[in-house]
Amino acid sequence: MFISNAYAQTAAPQGGGMEFLVMIGIFGLIFYFLIYRPQAKRVKEHKELLxxxxxxxxxLTQGGLVGRVVKVSDEKDFVLVALNDEVEVTVQKSSVTAVLPKGTMKSL
Structure with a gap:
């Protein structure tokens, strides 16, 4: 009496698989151009630098140390860096973030 009957509506037509594939393709392109491609470019540049x-x-190392390369070990991927005349440290090549212009250490 106070509650009306609920009847099911007829099913609305659903989208086909083609719209879904187009949407997945668009998201794939966005992922490639905004995330993968710039990161791959940075990795390539860093390998060339090393x-x-x-x-x-x-x-310049990731830890903020500035020094001059004394020895490069190709087979072990380490470099010996002189921080000043008395102090030398061994760091992994991958921790080097930048090669600075000549004379940078004197200007610091």
Whole structure:
């Protein structure tokens, strides 16, 4: 009496699989151009930087150390960095973030 009967509506037509595939393709392109491609470019540039490190280059490490490369060990992926005339540290090549211009250590 106070409650009306509830009747099911007829089913609305659902979208086909083609719209779903187009949407997935668009998201794939967005992922590629905004996330994967820039990161791959940065990794490639960093590898080229590490391969170009040679003796007497002035480098900046991830820890913030600035020093001159004394020795490069190719087979072990380590470099010996002189922070000043008395202090030398061994760091992994991958921790080098930048090769600085010559004379940077003198200006600091």
């Amino acid at each position: 391969n170009a490190i040679s003796k007497n280059d002035e480098v």
